Amino acid sequence: MRLFIPLLCIVLAGCGGDGDSGSKPQTTQHTLLVTKLGVGSGRVTSSPAGIDCGSDCSAAFANGDSVSLTAAAAENSNFVGWGGDASGTDDAVTIVMTEDKTVSAAFDEVPPAQVGLVNGDFEQGPGVGWTQEPSALILLASSFGISAYSGQYVAIFGPSDDNRHSASMEQVLTLPGTTPLYLKLAVWIYSEEICDIPWYDDFGFYVNGVAVERNDRLCNTHNTDGWTRGSISISQYAGQRVTFRFEIFSNAGDPLASWVGIDALEISTTP
Numbered sequence: 001m002r003l004f005i006p007l008l009c010i011v012l013a014g015c016g017g018d019g020d021s022g023s024k025p026q027t028t029q030h031t032l033l034v035t036k037l038g039v040g041s042g043r044v045t046s047s048p049a050g051i052d053c054g055s056d057c058s059a060a061f062a063n064g065d066s067v068s069l070t071a072a073a074a075e076n077s078n079f080v081g082w083g084g085d086a087s088g089t090d091d092a093v094t095i096v097m098t099e100d101k102t103v104s105a106a107f108d109e110v111p112p113a114q115v116g117l118v119n120g121d122f123e124q125g126p127g128v129g130w131t132q133e134p135s136a137l138i139l140l141a142s143s144f145g146i147s148a149y150s151g152q153y154v155a156i157f158g159p160s161d162d163n164r165h166s167a168s169m170e171q172v173l174t175l176p177g178t179t180p181l182y183l184k185l186a187v188w189i190y191s192e193e194i195c196d197i198p199w200y201d202d203f204g205f206y207v208n209g210v211a212v213e214r215n216d217r218l219c220n221t222h223n224t225d226g227w228t229r230g231s232i233s234i235s236q237y238a239g240q241r242v243t244f245r246f247e248i249f250s251n252a253g254d255p256l257a258s259w260v261g262i263d264a265l266e267i268s269t270t271p
């Protein structure tokens with residue numbers, strides 16, 4: 001027993017000898033409680049371990065402990081930030097356990113990405129879906145003296161009273177993940193440029209700034225005498241978030257003298 005008692009004292013870390021009145025008090029514990037707020041979802045874990053919230057959202061830690069909490073948003077959620085006895089928007093935060101503490105973690109839902117074109121037939125007018133420069137290109141076909149291919153509205157790229165040398169329209173969209181994939185559209189070309197003279201205009205369809213379909217010698221032999229239906233392969237961009245851009249321009253010093261109308265844009269799995 002003479003050997004056993006000192007060993008037991010080490011294990012218990014607190015055997016007072018005779019006359020030793022200053023023995024350490026047992027370490028105080030504080031509770032850390034994590035609550036989750038918001039319409040999104042996510043998980044909060046602690047280091048040292050103890051909280052995995054999830055379902056295990058409270059744990060006791062020794063007085064003075066530094067506890068690091070880490071928030072991980074679930075799919076289609078965002079971590080917004082910490083509240084209660086913590087603050088900030090970084091995924092990790094450190095809490096010093098000087099007392100019982102409650103920390104909230106807020107998660108928001110990420111709105112699902114719009115798949116496909118918005119206002120591809122332009123029937124929602126010039127204010128929806130498309131950024132247009134230098135002014136609205138989506139207009140009532142009747143105001144231009146033509147019929148729309150679909151509905152009432154079309155987009156027209158060409159000269160204007162402002163003596164523009166270019167006009168463009170773009171939209172950021174997420175494409176469906178299926179292949180093959182096509183952009184189907186109706187096109188009407190009317191050019192007054194003479195093909196023997198290099199004052200051609202240039203009209204193109206660009207994805208992420210790269211020309212996918214382009215006519216850089218637009219002149220009067222290309223006139224379509226009305227709407228024609230065409231399709232452009234965009235399979236290589238399937239499933240991606242991309243920028244669609246249509247642009248007409250004339251070379252420096254030479255005005256635009258071509259009009260290109262487009263209408264009834266549609267993302268399709270068939271050409």
Ligand SMILES: [Ca+2]
Nearest residue numbers: 121150151153
């Ligand atoms: Ca239309």
Ligand SMILES: [Ca+2]
Nearest residue numbers: 199200250255
């Ligand atoms: Ca020109």
